[in-house]
Amino acid sequence: MKHHHRLIFKALKDAVKWHLIVRNVAEAVTPPKTRKVEMETWDNEQVKIFLDVSKDSSFYPIFLTAINTGMRRGGQ
Structure with a gap:
């Protein structure tokens, strides 16, 4: 707003x-x-679980890119 x-x-x-x-x-x-919103991040174990669960998703390459490049949601 x-x-x-x-x-x-x-x-x-x-x-x-x-x-x-x-x-x-x-x-x-x-x-x-x-x-002010406190940023919550996943630890390494949570990232590994998420990638394992989503490996068959068509969005997997996007998830992998976002996680490995540090991409985050924009805009405020």
Whole structure:
């Protein structure tokens, strides 16, 4: 939500600057506070079990790549 607020705020700010609108209504909105989320990671044994169980999945190469390259979920 915070990302969307920033995006809309910036777009409306530019529209005011370009005289397309009179006022940035996003200024009246308080963006939500960001919550800190503790990251949980798997240990080596959990990774091994997951890969063993998923070895017949068509997604196995993606799982293996994600685990071996340190890929993580993006966006916040």
